[in-house]
Amino acid sequence: MTAVDVVLPCLDEAEALPWVLSRMPDGYRPLVIDNGSADGSAGIAREHGALVVAEPRRGFGAACHTGLMTAETEIVCFMDADASLDPRELPRLVEIVEAGGGLVLGRRRPTARGAWPPHARLGNAVLARSLNRRAGTALRDLGPMRAARRDDLVALDIADRRFGYPLEMVMRAARSGLPVAEIEVGYRPRVGRSKVTGTARGTLRAVRDMRRVLAEVTP
Known part of the structure; x- marks a missing residue:
């Protein structure tokens, strides 16, 4: 059985964590990175067997x-x-x-109404098109579910510490010659209040960060 660490950035996800952690496959160790939660997320994560690491610097990246x-x-x-x-x-x-792929992304397929708000889907589509033009990729989604070899990702030397981190990962992977692929995964309505894609303001903030990365990192 392959042992895999699973990074879970976390900011006030106390309601969602029990479901997420209870469905972690055997051999997959959850690493909950607590980014300043005030709702007891860290304690709940520990109760459900996760390794909790505090990251006091605010930022998804x-x-x-x-x-x-x-x-x-x-x-x-x-x-x-x-x-x-x-x-x-x-x-x-x-x-x-394991079969030789480099960076693999989960392309989101909504499983229920409201899972992916229109403003968030539009912002994602615009960024994916811009990324594909610059990086030579053929992605339809900047999927938040990802897998890669740790050494490959560390070697990318990703600099962004905000919402541009996922996009920079793909940009630098493409520039380095690492294969980038995607497969379809289910996408459910999130539990609790969204800090990003659930609001137009949050989506615009994420798009702004990602556009900055597109301008700064050119394959």
């Missing part, structure tokens, strides 16, 4: 990178901690990495 540097397994996965993604899909991505 800061939490992701701390998780990457904490991970110890050859293959590392990333996914949101809000119950919008099912951890039981992770082995499908890992199998592709």
Whole structure:
């Protein structure tokens, strides 16, 4: 059985964590990177068997990178901690990495109304098109569920510590010659209040960060 560390950036996800952590496949160790939660998320994560690491610097990318540097397994996965993604899909991505794939993303397929608000889907589509033009990729989604070899990701030297981190990961992977692929995964309505895609303001903030990365990192 392949041992895999799963990075879960977390900011106030107390409602969602029990479901997420209870569905973690055997051999997959959840690393909950607590980014300043005030709702008891860290304690709940520990109660459900996760390794909890505090990252006091606010920022999605800061939490992701701390998780990457904490991970110890050859293959590392990333996914949101809000119950919008099912951890039981992770082995499908890992199998592709094991077979020689580089960076594998989960392309989101909404499973219910409201799972992916129109403003968030539009912002994602615009960014994916811009990324494909610049990086030579053929992605339809900047999927938040991901898998890759840890050493490959560390070598990318990703600099962004905000919402541009996922896009920079793909940009730098493409520039380095690492294969980038995607497979379809289910996407559920998140549990609790969204800090990003649930609001137009949050989506615009994420798009702004990602556009900055597109301008700064050119394959």
